[in-house]
Amino acid sequence: MKRFLKRTALAAAVMVLAxxxxxxxxxxxxxxxxxxxxxxxxxxxxxxxxxxxxxAEMLLEDINSQGGVTVGGKQYKLQFLxxxxxxKAESAVNVALKLIDQDGVVAxxxxxSSKQAVPAGGTANExxxxxxxPWSTNPDTTKDRPWVFRAAFLDPFQGPxxxxxxxxxxxxxxxxxxxxxxxxxSKGLAEIFRQEWEKKMGPGSVVAFESHGTKDQDxxxxxxxxxxxxxxxxxxxxxxxxxxxxxKQAHDLxxxxxxxxxxxxxxxxxxxxxxxxxxxQHFSTHYAAAxxxxxxxxxxxxxxxxxxxxxxxxxxxxWDAARLVLQAIESLDQWPSERxxxxxxxxxxxxxxxxxxxxxxxxxFDDQGDPIKCAVVVRISDQGAFEFAESxxx
Amino acid sequence: METGNKLQRNAFALAVISGCVLIILLAQFKVINxxxxxxxxxxxxxxxxxxxxxxxxxxxxxxxxxxxxxLCVGAYVSSITSVLIMAPxxxxxxxxxxxxxxxxxxxxxxxxxxxVAALAGILVAxxxxxxxxxxxxxxxxxxxxxxxxxxxxxxxVGGPRGFMGMKKVVKSMxxxxxxxxxxxxxxxxxxxxxxxxRRYVSSTYGKGVNAICQDEIAAEIMSVNTNKVKLVTFMLxxxxxxxxxxxxxxxxxxxxxxxxxxxxxxxAMVMVYLGGMGSLSGAVISAVFFTxxxxxxxPLQILKWVIIPFTLVxxxxxxxxxxxxxxxxxxxxxxLRKYCRFK
Numbered sequence: 001m002k003r004f005l006k007r008t009a010l011a012a013a014v015m016v017l018a019x020x021x022x023x024x025x026x027x028x029x030x031x032x033x034x035x036x037x038x039x040x041x042x043x044x045x046x047x048x049x050x051x052x053x054x055x056a057e058m059l060l061e062d063i064n065s066q067g068g069v070t071v072g073g074k075q076y077k078l079q080f081l082x083x084x085x086x087x088k089a090e091s092a093v094n095v096a097l098k099l100i101d102q103d104g105v106v107a108x109x110x111x112x113s114s115k116q117a118v119p120a121g122g123t124a125n126e127x128x129x130x131x132x133x134p135w136s137t138n139p140d141t142t143k144d145r146p147w148v149f150r151a152a153f154l155d156p157f158q159g160p161x162x163x164x165x166x167x168x169x170x171x172x173x174x175x176x177x178x179x180x181x182x183x184x185x186s187k188g189l190a191e192i193f194r195q196e197w198e199k200k201m202g203p204g205s206v207v208a209f210e211s212h213g214t215k216d217q218d219x220x221x222x223x224x225x226x227x228x229x230x231x232x233x234x235x236x237x238x239x240x241x242x243x244x245x246x247x248k249q250a251h252d253l254x255x256x257x258x259x260x261x262x263x264x265x266x267x268x269x270x271x272x273x274x275x276x277x278x279x280x281q282h283f284s285t286h287y288a289a290a291x292x293x294x295x296x297x298x299x300x301x302x303x304x305x306x307x308x309x310x311x312x313x314x315x316x317x318x319w320d321a322a323r324l325v326l327q328a329i330e331s332l333d334q335w336p337s338e339r340x341x342x343x344x345x346x347x348x349x350x351x352x353x354x355x356x357x358x359x360x361x362x363x364x365f366d367d368q369g370d371p372i373k374c375a376v377v378v379r380i381s382d383q384g385a386f387e388f389a390e391s392x393x394x
Numbered sequence: 395m396e397t398g399n400k401l402q403r404n405a406f407a408l409a410v411i412s413g414c415v416l417i418i419l420l421a422q423f424k425v426i427n428x429x430x431x432x433x434x435x436x437x438x439x440x441x442x443x444x445x446x447x448x449x450x451x452x453x454x455x456x457x458x459x460x461x462x463x464x465l466c467v468g469a470y471v472s473s474i475t476s477v478l479i480m481a482p483x484x485x486x487x488x489x490x491x492x493x494x495x496x497x498x499x500x501x502x503x504x505x506x507x508x509x510v511a512a513l514a515g516i517l518v519a520x521x522x523x524x525x526x527x528x529x530x531x532x533x534x535x536x537x538x539x540x541x542x543x544x545x546x547x548x549x550x551v552g553g554p555r556g557f558m559g560m561k562k563v564v565k566s567m568x569x570x571x572x573x574x575x576x577x578x579x580x581x582x583x584x585x586x587x588x589x590x591x592r593r594y595v596s597s598t599y600g601k602g603v604n605a606i607c608q609d610e611i612a613a614e615i616m617s618v619n620t621n622k623v624k625l626v627t628f629m630l631x632x633x634x635x636x637x638x639x640x641x642x643x644x645x646x647x648x649x650x651x652x653x654x655x656x657x658x659x660x661x662a663m664v665m666v667y668l669g670g671m672g673s674l675s676g677a678v679i680s681a682v683f684f685t686x687x688x689x690x691x692x693p694l695q696i697l698k699w700v701i702i703p704f705t706l707v708x709x710x711x712x713x714x715x716x717x718x719x720x721x722x723x724x725x726x727x728x729x730l731r732k733y734c735r736f737k
Binding site (some may be wrong): 094 | 430
């Protein structure tokens with residue numbers, strides 16, 4: 001009897017699970033436009049996923065409270081679907097397929113890191129669904145993929161921005177670099193920086209080029225070498241959590257000179273982790289929150305009011321990426337009835353956008369689907385806000 | 395009478411094969427969508443990972459925590475082989491062979507990945523002659539780290555940026571004939587892997603493996619060549635995992651060293667311990683269950699990582715030996731014995 005019960009329970013469990021799986025397939029509503037978000041809500045960088053989701057939620061409320069998106073004189077309600085890619089490559093592919101094939105979205109926003117954006121971009125391109133990655137900087141994400149776009153500028157552009165700014169503002173002749181060798185973003189940017197700096201200042205002007213691992217907590221060995229080489233400043237193209245440790249430890253070792261950072265510094269969490277040590281440092285990024293004007297200011301204030309912290313660059317870029325898709329949809333003369341035609345129309349419209357005024361600056365797409373836009377250099381003020389210092393355009 | 399029995403004894407194998415054929419047909423006629431197909435393919439790959447790790451951790455009683463290292467070696471080697479031969483790339487330029495041959499080159503490259511991963515398995519097998527238990531566990535973790543940092547520092551294969559181009563090879567297969575090639579190869583790989591492990595465990599070597607698990611010194615005294623058995627077992631396990639890696643790389647279309655870090659190894663271990671140590675059918679069931687559960691709970695987002703670990707805690711509390719313990723399906727349902735044999 002007990003055995004029978006056990007087996008019945010097992011069978012029931014299997015059936016419940018199967019039922020769960022099937023509930024995903026709802027009925028189709030013609031008056032709804034669905035956009036998917038392939039974002040890391042869990043895993044290594046959950047804060048990035050959260051920022052993306054919050055920005056998207058805010059946009060969704062805005063649009064739907066006005067009745068939806070207007071295409072060809074008819075209004076359509078928007079629906080955003082958020083799927084978690086756990087910050088893993090294979091999950092990002094699964095999520096992309098789920099959004100494309102099961103949920104039937106017309107466009108995908110995300111994934112954010114290149115590790116997921118490169119494979120998911122391949123999947124979106126193969127299945128002919130437009131995708132915009134807000135944050136990925138790896139050239140392979142969009143290379144030879146007509147259906148894939150991005151909202152962030154690339155590292156080959158960001159490297160020279162840092163070089164020129166540091167040379168001018170710090171009056172520096174020599175530089176040192178510390179980077180994360182397991183992080184393709186960090187390593188790529190470090191190499192571009194070294195190349196550009198030596199082109200400008202002559203061979204050997206990068207006096208130290210030190211690497212560390214992703215999980216490292218102690219950087220004193222690398223920093224001692226760097227400080228021993230006495231550079232004019234240290235370039236730190238690292239994620240914000242490592243930046244906090246590196247800057248603090250360098251100060252403990254007696255380093256007084258400036259640091260220059262990259263867009264991965266621009267997280268809402270940087271100042272909580274780094275505190276006073278990061279004040280007065282500079283980094284290049286997508287937009288400056290403090291002292292912003294116009295739409296950007298409105299965006300920042302509303303986000304701050306709603307969620308209680310200043311939006312980081314991922315939030316701003318997700319906002320822009322989603323608005324790019326909406327602008328593309330609204331520019332259509334009429335909304336096609338077939339889903340494949342809808343997707344193709346969005347792709348074509350995205351490529352034809354002449355000028356898009358986003359919160360991270362005005363931009364348009366080049367042939368590869370990469371944006372042509374300006375970078376800003378930000379100074380961390382004594383209040384811990386990210387203040388505008390300089391704007392650099394291509 | 396004789397033929398009837400034979401049919402009955404092979405009924406389970408026939409059921410498995412017809413199940414695979416059914417899935418392939420459903421995929422071919424687009425009854426199941428690409429997302430479900432991809433989940434099924436990951437199930438197959440996870441079955442290969444968990445059964446191959448089960449051979450070492452379950453049957454041999456060693457404690458290997460770096461199984462993802464071999465997945466990584468297999469994924470990279472097979473990707474590089476297939477891309478170098480079949481797709482335009484930065485290293486050799488134009489492809490060597492016409493795209494029609496992709497169907498032949500792809501399984502070969504997966505096999506090559508397996509062979510190289512098996513050779514990498516020697517890295518773990520040799521230290522295992524002298525140490526076991528916790529000490530060997532540390533060596534396996536070290537191997538995992540070595541492989542990842544090795545690849546991160548090889549800029550020829552992209553370093554931390556990862557390696558891609560496998561989709562071109564896969565695409566040329568689909569251009570040759572529009573049938574679900576990847577599903578077919580994953581199904582073949584999974585069946586091959588489970589079959590080989592079943593044969594191995596029931597062979598003389600397999601008896602030696604079990605003897606080592608019980609008591610290594612006693613096994614040595616009873617004339618089991620423990621070093622040889624360990625070497626072969628480690629190589630077989632890592633080789634099969636390397637093949638899984640080759641399939642994984644071609645399904646995803648992109649590999650990146652950090653996809654194979656210690657977390658991936660932990661995932662493999664969870665599948666083995668969930669299924670039950672030393673149970674082949676347990677490893678298969680738990681791989682299917684685990685993949686399914688991960689996908690099913692995806693909409694729950696953060697809550698998922700509360701529910702899944704909690705399920706594991708509950709399972710270990712009330713059934714510490716895992717789903718199947720060290721039993722096979724035929725031990726739990728004796729009537730099945732009429733239809734198949736697992737040992």
